[in-house]
Amino acid sequence: MTAEPPPRFVDLPNSLVPVTSAVDVLIVGGGSAGFSAAVAAARNGAEVLLLERFSYIGGLATGGLIILLLTMDDGAGRQAVGGLCQEIVGRMERRNAVYYPPREQWNDPDSKLIDHYSQWGLVWGSPAPGGHRVRYSVAFDAHEFIYAADQMLKEAGVRVLYQTWACEPVVDNGSVKAIVIQNKAGRQAIATKVVIDATGDGDIFAGAGESFELERVHPWLWFELANVEAAAVPGRGLFFHTPGGGRVLVPWGGEARVDLQHPVPKPATALPR
Numbered sequence: 069m070t071a072e073p074p075p076r077f078v079d080l081p082n083s084l085v086p087v088t089s090a091v092d093v094l095i096v097g098g099g100s101a102g103f104s105a106a107v108a109a110a111r112n113g114a115e116v117l118l119l120e121r122f123s124y125i126g127g128l129a130t131g132g133l134i135i136l137l138l139t140m141d142d143g144a145g146r147q148a149v150g151g152l153c154q155e156i157v158g159r160m161e162r163r164n165a166v167y168y169p170p171r172e173q174w175n176d177p178d179s180k181l182i183d184h185y186s187q188w189g190l191v192w193g194s195p196a197p198g199g200h201r202v203r204y205s206v207a208f209d210a211h212e213f214i215y216a217a218d219q220m221l222k223e224a225g226v227r228v229l230y231q232t233w234a235c236e237p238v239v240d241n242g243s244v245k246a247i248v249i250q251n252k253a254g255r256q257a258i259a260t261k262v263v264i265d266a267t268g269d270g271d272i273f274a275g276a277g278e279s280f281e282l283e284r285v286h287p288w289l290w291f292e293l294a295n296v297e298a299a300a301v302p303g304r305g306l307f308f309h310t311p312g313g314g315r316v317l318v319p320w321g322g323e324a325r326v327d328l329q330h331p332v333p334k335p336a337t338a339l340p341r
C-alpha cells in the first residue's frame with residue numbers, strides 16, 4: 069500500500085485580523101536604528117509603537133555583542149557623531165560602562181597609545197597615511213546599553229512590544245497602512261500613519277513589494293568570556309578588553325572558512341581563525 073503524498077499547499081480560510089492599536093509612527097525592529105528613530109519621533113510629539121521580535125533592545129549592538137562604537141570623530145580631532153549616540157554613551161558613562169580615549173588623545177599617532185587602544189578593539193581599518201591615529205571610539209557594556217535605551221524609551225513615552233514578529237505589511241494605494249504582527253496573543257494588525265523599517269533586513273519594504281538586493285556576508289559570532297585575568301589576555305586581536313568587569317570580547321569571524329565572491333575589508337587587528 070502506497071502512502072498518501074503530503075499536501076503541497078494548505079488552504080487558510082479568509083480571516084479578519086483585529087486592529088489592536090492605531091499609532092502615528094510604527095517602528096519595526098528595536099536595534100540601534102529603530103531605538104533611535106523611536107526616541108526621536110516620540111520626543112517630537114508622535115505616538116510611537118516599537119516592535120521587536122526578541123526580548124531586548126539593541127539588536128546587533130547588544131544581542132550580537134557588537135559592543136564597539138567606532139570613529140565618532142572626523143579623524144582630525146573633532147567629534148563628528150553626537151545626538152542620541154552621544155547621549156546613550158553619556159548615560160552609560162555615568163554607570164562606568166564605557167571606555168574610550170580622552171579628547172586630548174584624539175588624532176595622536178603615538179604607537180604606545182595605538183597599541184593600548186587596539187587591545188580594547190578601538191583601532192580598526194586601514195591606517196591613515198603615516199599610520200594609525202587614536203580615534204574617538206567607544207567600548208561599552210551590552211547590558212548597560214539595554215538599560216540606558218530602556219530608560220530613554222520610557223522617558224520619551226515609546227510603547228514597546230517585545231516577542232512580536234512583524235509579518236506582513238498591508239499596502240493600500242501605494243503606502244503601508246498597517247502591519248500584521250504575530251505574538252503570543254495571536255495575529256493582530258497595527259494601523260499606522262508612518263512605518264519605519266528598521267529590521268536590518270528590509271522585511272517590511274520587501275514584503276510590500278519594493279525591490280531589494282541580497283548580499284551574502286561572512287558568518288560572525290562575537291562572544292564574551294568571563295572570569296579572564298587581565299594578565300592572561302594575549303592582547304591585540306585575539307581578545308579585547310571590555311568595560312564589563314572581568315569579561316573579554318572575542319571577535320570571532322569565519323571569513324577564512326567561507327568562499328565569498330565579495331570579500332569584506334580586513335580589520336587592522338588579526339582576527340582569530
Ligand SMILES: Cc1cc2nc3c(=O)[nH]c(=O)nc-3n(C[C@H](O)[C@H](O)[C@H](O)COP(=O)(O)OP(=O)(O)OC[C@H]3O[C@@H](n4cnc5c(N)ncnc54)[C@H](O)[C@@H]3O)c2cc1C
Nearest residue numbers: 097098099100101121127128134136138233234267268288
Ligand atoms: C560582525 C559585525 C561587526 C560589526 N562591527 C561594528 C563595530 O565594531 N562598530 C560599529 O559601530 N558597527 C559595527 N557593525 C555594524 C553595526 O553592528 C550595525 O550597523 C548596526 O548594529 C545595525 O543596527 P540596525 O538597528 O540597523 O540593525 P540590527 O541591529 O540588526 O537591528 C534590527 C532589529 O530588528 C529586529 N527585527 C528584524 N526583523 C524583524 C521583524 N520582522 N519583526 C520584528 N523585529 C524584527 C531584530 O531582532 C533586531 O533587533 C558590525 C556588524 C557586524 C555584523
